Amino acid sequence: MTLRRLPLLLVFVVVTAHAADEVPKHPLLNDTFRLSLGGFYADSTTQARLGSSTGGAGVDVNFEDALGLEERKWIGEASMYWRISERWRVDLDYFNLDRKASRPLAADISWGDQTFTAGTTVNSSVQISDLRAALGYSFFRRADKELGAGVGVHTLKFKAAIDAAGIGGRTESATAPLPTFAIYGAFALTDTWALALRTDWLSLDYDKYSGSIRSSAIDIVYQPFRHVAFGVGMHSLNLRLDVDNPNSKFQARVNLQGPAAFASVSF
Numbered sequence: 001m002t003l004r005r006l007p008l009l010l011v012f013v014v015v016t017a018h019a020a021d022e023v024p025k026h027p028l029l030n031d032t033f034r035l036s037l038g039g040f041y042a043d044s045t046t047q048a049r050l051g052s053s054t055g056g057a058g059v060d061v062n063f064e065d066a067l068g069l070e071e072r073k074w075i076g077e078a079s080m081y082w083r084i085s086e087r088w089r090v091d092l093d094y095f096n097l098d099r100k101a102s103r104p105l106a107a108d109i110s111w112g113d114q115t116f117t118a119g120t121t122v123n124s125s126v127q128i129s130d131l132r133a134a135l136g137y138s139f140f141r142r143a144d145k146e147l148g149a150g151v152g153v154h155t156l157k158f159k160a161a162i163d164a165a166g167i168g169g170r171t172e173s174a175t176a177p178l179p180t181f182a183i184y185g186a187f188a189l190t191d192t193w194a195l196a197l198r199t200d201w202l203s204l205d206y207d208k209y210s211g212s213i214r215s216s217a218i219d220i221v222y223q224p225f226r227h228v229a230f231g232v233g234m235h236s237l238n239l240r241l242d243v244d245n246p247n248s249k250f251q252a253r254v255n256l257q258g259p260a261a262f263a264s265v266s267f
Contacts, residue, residue: 023144026188027229028196028221030143031266032083038262040075040095040235044255046126048160050112050172051249058249061109067124067162068103077235077260087141091152091184093132097256100125111162112170112248120164127159128254130237132200132215134182144188152200154178154213158241158252172250174243178202178213194221196233211241219260229264 028034044064051058063069079093102123109116116122134152141148155177163169184198196219203212219233236257243250 023142024188024190025143026191026194026221027223027226027266028194029146029186029188033080034264034266035080036078036231036262036264038077038231038260040077040256040260041072041258042075042097042235042256043072043258044069044097044099045071045253046160046255047253048126048172049249049251050160050170052110052113053247058112058251059110060251060253061111061162063099063101063124063126063160066105066107066109067122068101069099069124069126070101072258073097073099075256077262079262087138087148089136089138089148089150091132091134091136091150094130096127096129098125098127109162112172114167114169116162116164116167120167122162122164123169125159125161127157128256129157130215131155132180134180134200136182136184145186147185148183150182150184152180152182154180154200154215156213156239156241158239158254160252172248174209174241174250174252176209176211176241176243178204178209178211180213180215192223194223195219196221196231208244209241210244211239213240214238217260219262221264223264223266227265227267229266231260231262231264233260234258235260 046063049058077095134150136150138146138148159173161171180200180202182200187195199216201214215237221231223229239254241252
């Protein structure tokens with residue numbers, strides 16, 4: 001079963017399971033403020049292409065397979081929400097991924113105006129950070145469940161570099177504000193267990209940027225104490241970003257997916 005199908009199944013299970021039960025009251029649905037810190041063990045696939053200044057389109061470079069970047073790595077995450085009224089809320093999320101590698105090439109690669117031949121030891125790095133801010137409205141809200149929608153923006157920073165001793169190299173970076181539409185939900189299973197889910201997506205073309213972004217999170221939250229909770233889940237981010245600069249074209253494709261764990265405080 002794919003990650004994108006899980007939210008619908010989980011919503012159905014939770015809603016039907018409590019149709020006739022006493023309504024549970026979980027702090028996830030009733031506290032005003034919640035701050036979570038944790039990590040996301042991401043399985044990463046990163047492809048980027050940097051065209052030459054003479055107009056060449058360049059070729060895709062897989063930074064994990066060709067350049068040796070770690071395919072799996074823990075990413076630090078932070079998130080919070082603030083219920084500013086009964087139905088309105090503000091959400092903030094942030095993560096940062098920084099990887100570096102050095103490896104002899106098995107085949108030639110092109111990056112900008114330079115070509116690195118097979119056998120050359122190449123240094124590479126990729127940095128990805130994402131700050132998400134969203135304003136949500138819960139159109140369905142009860143003591144034990146809520147469903148809502150919102151609008152927000154992912155301020156995504158992507159930086160990729162390839163170089164080799166005696167040859168040089170180039171670093172390319174882009175900071176793109178990507179507005180998104182979001183759907184979220186939360187469901188109390190008991191007074192201490194709850195389910196939370198969220199998905200964002202958008203495809204757009206403006207100014208020098210074009211691309212799409214889709215992110216998802218499905219979490220189980222266990223809150224044994226009044227103000228402290230723990231959780232596990234599955235998080236993912238899929239990004240396509242094209243930047244048409246005056247002297248070159250830059251493309252990036254990123255897929256991150258894996259398990260997450262976190263601790264929260266709320267009041």
